[in-house]
Amino acid sequence: MKRLDIEIEEARTALAQSGLTDEWSLPQPVHAGSAAPRSAAGPLYRLDAVQKLFTRRGARVAALDGVDLTIENGEFVIVMGSTGSGKSTLLMLLGALDRPSAGTLSCEGQDLSRLGESGLCAVRGRLVGFVFQSFNLIPTLTALENVETALVPLGVSAGERRERALAALADVGLSQRAGHVPGELSGGEQQRVAIARALVKDPHVLLADEPTGNLDEKTRDDIVGVLESVWRERGKTLIVVTHDSSVAARAPRLIRLHEGRVVEHVRQNGAGVVSRAADGSVVATPPAAATAVLEEAGTPVGAMAP
Amino acid sequence: MFFTYVWRELRRRKRQALLTSLGLALGVALVVIVSAVTTGVGDAQQDVLKSLYGVGTDVTVTKSVEMQESMRGQFRMSTDDVEKVGDQFVRDTVIATPGAGTFLEERITEIAQMDDVAASVGGLLLTNARVSGDYEWLEEREQLEQSGSGFGQGPPPEGEEGAGQGAGMPPIEITTFSMAGVDVSDVELGPLGSVELVDGRLFEAGEEADNVAVISSSYAKQEELAVGDALTVGEKEYEVIGTVASQAGGEGVNVYLPLVRAQKLVDSEGKVNQIYVRADSAESIPAVEARIAELLPAATVTSAEDLAEQVSGSLGSASSLADRLGTWLAVAVLAAAFLVAGLLTMAGVSRRTTEFGTLKAIGWRSRRIVGQVMGESLLQGVIGAVLGVGLGILGAVLVAQLSPDLQASVATGPEIQEGGMVGRMASDLLDTTQTVSIEMTAPVGLDLVLLAVGLALAGAVFAGILGGWRAARLRPAEALRRVE
Numbered sequence: 001m002k003r004l005d006i007e008i009e010e011a012r013t014a015l016a017q018s019g020l021t022d023e024w025s026l027p028q029p030v031h032a033g034s035a036a037p038r039s040a041a042g043p044l045y046r047l048d049a050v051q052k053l054f055t056r057r058g059a060r061v062a063a064l065d066g067v068d069l070t071i072e073n074g075e076f077v078i079v080m081g082s083t084g085s086g087k088s089t090l091l092m093l094l095g096a097l098d099r100p101s102a103g104t105l106s107c108e109g110q111d112l113s114r115l116g117e118s119g120l121c122a123v124r125g126r127l128v129g130f131v132f133q134s135f136n137l138i139p140t141l142t143a144l145e146n147v148e149t150a151l152v153p154l155g156v157s158a159g160e161r162r163e164r165a166l167a168a169l170a171d172v173g174l175s176q177r178a179g180h181v182p183g184e185l186s187g188g189e190q191q192r193v194a195i196a197r198a199l200v201k202d203p204h205v206l207l208a209d210e211p212t213g214n215l216d217e218k219t220r221d222d223i224v225g226v227l228e229s230v231w232r233e234r235g236k237t238l239i240v241v242t243h244d245s246s247v248a249a250r251a252p253r254l255i256r257l258h259e260g261r262v263v264e265h266v267r268q269n270g271a272g273v274v275s276r277a278a279d280g281s282v283v284a285t286p287p288a289a290a291t292a293v294l295e296e297a298g299t300p301v302g303a304m305a306p
Numbered sequence: 307m308f309f310t311y312v313w314r315e316l317r318r319r320k321r322q323a324l325l326t327s328l329g330l331a332l333g334v335a336l337v338v339i340v341s342a343v344t345t346g347v348g349d350a351q352q353d354v355l356k357s358l359y360g361v362g363t364d365v366t367v368t369k370s371v372e373m374q375e376s377m378r379g380q381f382r383m384s385t386d387d388v389e390k391v392g393d394q395f396v397r398d399t400v401i402a403t404p405g406a407g408t409f410l411e412e413r414i415t416e417i418a419q420m421d422d423v424a425a426s427v428g429g430l431l432l433t434n435a436r437v438s439g440d441y442e443w444l445e446e447r448e449q450l451e452q453s454g455s456g457f458g459q460g461p462p463p464e465g466e467e468g469a470g471q472g473a474g475m476p477p478i479e480i481t482t483f484s485m486a487g488v489d490v491s492d493v494e495l496g497p498l499g500s501v502e503l504v505d506g507r508l509f510e511a512g513e514e515a516d517n518v519a520v521i522s523s524s525y526a527k528q529e530e531l532a533v534g535d536a537l538t539v540g541e542k543e544y545e546v547i548g549t550v551a552s553q554a555g556g557e558g559v560n561v562y563l564p565l566v567r568a569q570k571l572v573d574s575e576g577k578v579n580q581i582y583v584r585a586d587s588a589e590s591i592p593a594v595e596a597r598i599a600e601l602l603p604a605a606t607v608t609s610a611e612d613l614a615e616q617v618s619g620s621l622g623s624a625s626s627l628a629d630r631l632g633t634w635l636a637v638a639v640l641a642a643a644f645l646v647a648g649l650l651t652m653a654g655v656s657r658r659t660t661e662f663g664t665l666k667a668i669g670w671r672s673r674r675i676v677g678q679v680m681g682e683s684l685l686q687g688v689i690g691a692v693l694g695v696g697l698g699i700l701g702a703v704l705v706a707q708l709s710p711d712l713q714a715s716v717a718t719g720p721e722i723q724e725g726g727m728v729g730r731m732a733s734d735l736l737d738t739t740q741t742v743s744i745e746m747t748a749p750v751g752l753d754l755v756l757l758a759v760g761l762a763l764a765g766a767v768f769a770g771i772l773g774g775w776r777a778a779r780l781r782p783a784e785a786l787r788r789v790e
């Protein structure tokens with residue numbers, strides 16, 4: 001995040017003049033494939049004062065402590081923050097793995113905080129694809145079978161399952177490794193299989209928790225490339241937790257968490273970075289790029305006029 | 307996918323899977339062996355009862371009485387009524403088995419006419435006592451007796467017991483063989499019901515009063531007799547018409563005679579000391595027993611079931627060993643196998659929290675994951691069942707092959723309370739304890755195999771439930787836990 005540190009004062013002045021203080025309106029990314037938004041009526045996720053409490057050795061820990069957030073269909077969002085800041089917890093809630101302790105969290109208009117285990121399970125099975133830091137492939141199953149596991153809860157016939165799994169493996173460039181078990185694959189290959197497993201059911205959103213955390217630099221770029229193309233070419237919503245700023249630099253939107261709260265919202269493109277802190281202060285780097293960045297992010301220019 | 311996944315998982319943790327299967331197999335095998343041995347011992351007991359009491363005999367009626375005073379007279383001996391063989395004297399005496407009370411033959415008819423009774427015949431058990439000893443000693447005794455002191459009351463020559471008691475051991479030897487007077491009109495019922503014909507034939511109707519005899523093959527061997535030879539009993543000659551063997555190799559009656567002849571031997575015309583009864587059905591036996599007990603309050607009414615409890619010897623020990631120790635061992639091993647299977651399955655699930663968490667995170671319902679765990683467990687159970695049944699059958703065969711023949715004894719005579727020489731002689735004579743030797747078997751039937759398979763599967767289901775319960779409680783968020 002070195003970019004954000006440059007010329008902060010200058011940017012702050014520029015944005016103070018632009019009067020940009022509200023929650024930003026939600027961006028519609030412009031991507032090559034230009035898939036139409038899935039749900040015209042409203043955002044993919046809407047979080048309202050979401051809290052997640054854990055009890056650890058008798059003491060209550062707020063892993064998330066009042067998160068307000070809206071994520072549109074087709075967005076690519078990076079989640080950053082120091083360790084223990086609640087990134088994985090946020091992803092867990094977005095992925096319907098658990099319910100918030102307080103607040104509301106809706107996904108495509110469904111209130112996940114009110115769904116039972118069975119409802120959450122259906123959301124997990126259909127809408128969400130998950131990619132994990134440790135790949136989490138089933139060690140006894142081949143790459144192909146691992147990809148097939150994602151189709152099992154959807155009741156897809158064995159033949160179709162195989163066909164779709166092979167296609168998904170081909171999409172991540174692993175057709176020749178279909179018969180290998182995870183132990184025979186490199187870390188990067190395993191993560192590709194995991195991405196194929198996440199995508200084979202054609203989910204609306206792909207959630208990745210530090211997908212490159214266990215990979216070397218070169219492989220990391222490979223995997224980020226694969227994920228990015230999923231967003232860019234297939235129009236999937238992509239939400240990635242990462243510690244790696246070089247990964248973070250590739251997304252138009254970034255959220256920074258600290259102690260369970262969103263402390264910074266960033267919009268960026270090749271031209272510059274516009275950042276808004278929790279207290280409402282906005283910084284643009286370079287200041288001149290602010291308008292262009294926000295425009296590309298879909299924020300109406302008019303809204304920024306004084 | 308289900309089977310692939312189950313099979314791959316078991317192959318991955320071969321050792322635990324094998325341990326679980328082997329544990330179940332061992333428990334099941336022990337159940338098979340113990341049950342087979344128990345069944346075998348039970349069969350053996352049935353065989354014993356059959357051989358001792360006859361196939362067709364459901365109820366036996368006897369009566370025990372006090373030793374009659376007159377019996378003492380039976381053992382009085384003088385140089386006049388013994389045979390002299392070298393410097394030994396020998397005297398054969400045929401007596402109705404002492405201590406066994408007699409019934410009038412009318413009672414047989416009365417019992418035969420009872421409800422639920424198919425047939426009833428009488429029998430007379432006799433004992434031939436051969437007393438032999440030193441001829442000179444007998445002469446001395448006789449002189450002493452004539453001078454006032456009675457037989458058996460003078461000081462014993464060797465004074466083994468207290469002299470004051472006058473009940474010492476005379477230098478005489480008593481050997482006995484037993485005889486039975488049987489109703490030739492129905493040889494299926496009574497003593498001949500449990501024998502197998504070795505040579506010749508059994509009695510036929512019309513031979514009621516003939517001088518014919520059937521002898522046991524072992525007695526025939528001992529006395530070097532064969533069919534067609536003459537046998538002397540009570541100074542009368544009998545033609546041996548057949549030799550028989552007791553079905554289970556039992557050594558019971560040595561000589562069978564027509565009832566009328568037997569009665570004549572001991573001057574007991576119209577009397578029997580055994581009544582054999584065949585009931586219409588097995589269910590009616592208790593009722594028949596009750597009716598006979600009512601008709602003959604002083605009699606002892608015995609059915610095969612009553613006798614089962616009196617069987618002693620190695621058969622009795624085998625029966626209680628198989629029953630108690632075997633059952634206990636099988637249950638303990640089975641319980642341990644269940645526990646090991648359960649614990650290993652639970653541990654296996656714990657080790658796979660990330661795996662199952664991941665599956666839940668990609669939309670697998672708990673039900674499916676529990677099913678997977680159950681499937682793995684059941685497959686181990688099936689392997690355990692197959693191994694266990696194989697092992698059990700092998701074990702049962704080995705036990706049957708390697709174990710020595712079982713000895714069974716049933717005491718059927720009255721108890722002798724009387725002491726002294728007469729008591730000793732009487733108890734020798736009356737030693738109707740019959741011992742048979744039976745080959746050990748351990749049959750494994752289909753029902754036992756099914757029980758074994760059922761038990762192995764029950765163990766697997768138990769383990770699967772434990773593991774499944776743990777798997778069901780896993781949170782999908784476990785998938786996010788970093789494995790470092």
Ligand SMILES: Nc1ncnc2c1ncn2[C@@H]1O[C@H](COP(=O)(O)OP(=O)(O)OP(=O)(O)O)[C@@H](O)[C@H]1O
Nearest residue numbers: 054055056061063082083084085086087088089090
């Ligand atoms: N199951 C749980 N039980 C108790 N506390 C938990 C649990 N899960 C998370 N926490 C706590 O909640 C806080 C946020 O955890 P979270 O895993 O979301 O952090 P993170 O931002 O993903 O950290 P990292 O970068 O190390 O992955 C931490 O203090 C963590 O210890």
Ligand SMILES: [Mg+2]
Nearest residue numbers: 087088089209
């Ligand atoms: Mg985390």
